[in-house]
Amino acid sequence: MDSTDQQDHPPRIRNIIALGILVIAVGVVFYHIVENLSWVDAIYFSVITLMTIGYGDITPQTEIGKIFTTVYVLIGIGILAGIVNYLIKRAAIEKIAHRHKKNHHKE
Secondary structure: OOHHHHOOOOHHHHHHHHHHHHHHHHHHHHHHHOOOOOOOHHHHHHHHHHHHOOOOOOOOHHHHHHHHHHHHHHHHHHHHHHHHHHHHHHHHHHHHHHHHHHHHHHO
């Protein structure tokens, strides 16, 4: 892809990755500060919560933690699903474009 192709498909991949990291980071900071989880436990809980695994070994103990987690799941899963959807679509478009370019050069 040249630079014009990348401009036609915003947001760029680094922005998407940054958004995913930001969503997890917000949860990590919140759980560390409000729920008094260690940094490792806060990362672990944020990731398993947004991946909908939810082992149940760590749960929010405060009312604000429970409210935050409810909103965090609804927003975070939506954002992560959007990221995955974008990446899958982008890969499919690039594959089709590559196939088209390859077939075009044969003619």
